[in-house]
Amino acid sequence: MRLGITGFPLLYTKSPRLHRGFLRAAARQGSYEVLPFDPLGGKPGFFRFLDGLRAKGYRGLNVTIPHKEWAYEYAVSRGGPPTLRSGFELVVVGTGGAARGALAGALAGHGLGARAKKISIWGRDAAKVKRLAKLVPASRRAGSRRSNGPVVVVWCLAPLDPPSARLIWNGIAGAREGRELYLYDLNYGDRSDATKDLCSRRRRRAGGGMLERQAAHSFALWAK
Numbered sequence: 686m687r688l689g690i691t692g693f694p695l696l697y698t699k700s701p702r703l704h705r706g707f708l709r710a711a712a713r714q715g716s717y718e719v720l721p722f723d724p725l726g727g728k729p730g731f732f733r734f735l736d737g738l739r740a741k742g743y744r745g746l747n748v749t750i751p752h753k754e755w756a757y758e759y760a761v762s763r764g765g766p767p768t769l770r771s772g773f774e775l776v777v778v779g780t781g782g783a784a785r786g787a788l789a790g791a792l793a794g795h796g797l798g799a800r801a802k803k804i805s806i807w808g809r810d811a812a813k814v815k816r817l818a819k820l821v822p823a824s825r826r827a828g829s830r831r832s833n834g835p836v837v838v839v840w841c842l843a844p845l846d847p848p849s850a851r852l853i854w855n856g857i858a859g860a861r862e863g864r865e866l867y868l869y870d871l872n873y874g875d876r877s878d879a880t881k882d883l884c885s886r887r888r889r890r891a892g893g894g895m896l897e898r899q900a901a902h903s904f905a906l907w908a909k
Contacts, residue, residue, distance in 0.1 A: 694723065
């Protein structure tokens with residue numbers, strides 16, 4: 686079973702250690718390879734690169750920065766995401782590849798986002814926000830009418846300085862005054878420091894655990 690990860694430059698990825706451990710634990714023959722793709726090769730080149738991996742028999746591939754958005758577009762072009770389900774409002778903060786991945790997972794009924802009754806997108810680029818919002822069924826879009834209930838904020842931005850992160854958080858919280866807010870920062874380690882004081886520790890999680898759960902989930906899919 687040939688597996689791998691692509692991104693660039695892939696100097697600090699933890700995925701090989703995790704997946705090689707899964708292969709040993711499952712007593713499966715296979716490999717997990719580091720497959721960097723320089724973004725200077727462009728999106729068409731990246732699509733050809735992925736087609737080439739499929740032709741070589743690769744069964745599974747993790748994708749990290751800076752190629753998440755291209756990978757999402759590739760999956761859609763090959764018949765992949767997006768799909769559906771109740772409770773809180775999910776706010777996806779960002780419009781890049783990580784945000785697209787979080788949104789696609791929610792719409793497909795995976796993980797926490799499967800229970801979101803309403804979904805909204807926050808981003809600095811209005812055109813990108815509009816494009817992402819179009820992926821959300823009208824019945825699940827968070828409208829301008831005031832809602833009740835908790836809010837889960839999925840932070841998909843690259844690391845910021847703390848004042849910038851605070852400014853964004855205050856804008857999101859101010860528009861939802863009186864509601865409980867929870868924060869899930871997809872960054873982990875030092876990269877998540879900017880959000881650590883935005884809310885109480887009880888209401889905040891960083892992405893280290895997510896990385897391990899995501900790795901375990903993808904391996905389970907590939908090992909079927």
